[in-house]
Amino acid sequence: MASEHAHSWQGHDFDFTDVTFDGADLSDARFSGGTVSFAGEEFSGGTVSFSGAEFSGSAVDFWARFSGGTVSFSGARFSDGTVGFDSATFCGSAVDFTHALGSAPSGLVPPNESSLPTGLSLPSTWHPAGS
Numbered sequence: 001m002a003s004e005h006a007h008s009w010q011g012h013d014f015d016f017t018d019v020t021f022d023g024a025d026l027s028d029a030r031f032s033g034g035t036v037s038f039a040g041e042e043f044s045g046g047t048v049s050f051s052g053a054e055f056s057g058s059a060v061d062f063w064a065r066f067s068g069g070t071v072s073f074s075g076a077r078f079s080d081g082t083v084g085f086d087s088a089t090f091c092g093s094a095v096d097f098t099h100a101l102g103s104a105p106s107g108l109v110p111p112n113e114s115s116l117p118t119g120l121s122l123p124s125t126w127h128p129a130g131s
Contacts, residue, residue, distance in 0.1 A: 022046040022069065031058045038064045043093055045069040056080045066093035078102035090117035097122050
């Protein structure tokens with residue numbers, strides 16, 4: 001749907017604390033306004049897609065464990081708001097940000113020229129040392 005079309009869930013708070021996702025399609029979702037928490041979340045298998053999602057003007061916390069399956073942020077757009085992966089753990093999933101746009105979410109890019117966790121792929125503009 002066009003971005004100017006209001007969705008009933010936009011601007012609301014969602015708490016996915018301690019939920020296990022083993023497959024979901026959140027493609028083209030718009031996280032604008034409100035707060036979304038993936039605290040304690042486990043991405044453990046299947047495919048979870050945030051492809052084409054827009055993160056703008058909201059607070060989204062991915063304090064999650066990526067332990068299996070595939071999670072795609074391909075084509076996701078990050079602007080305004082706060083999106084954080086500061087307490088995320090990457091240990092077995094393929095997590096793909098390679099075609100994401102905008103500024104890197106906090107906690108996602110390792111300091112200095114440290115290597116990325118296995119399975120994490122970032123755009124070269126976010127992590128030129130290798131992705």
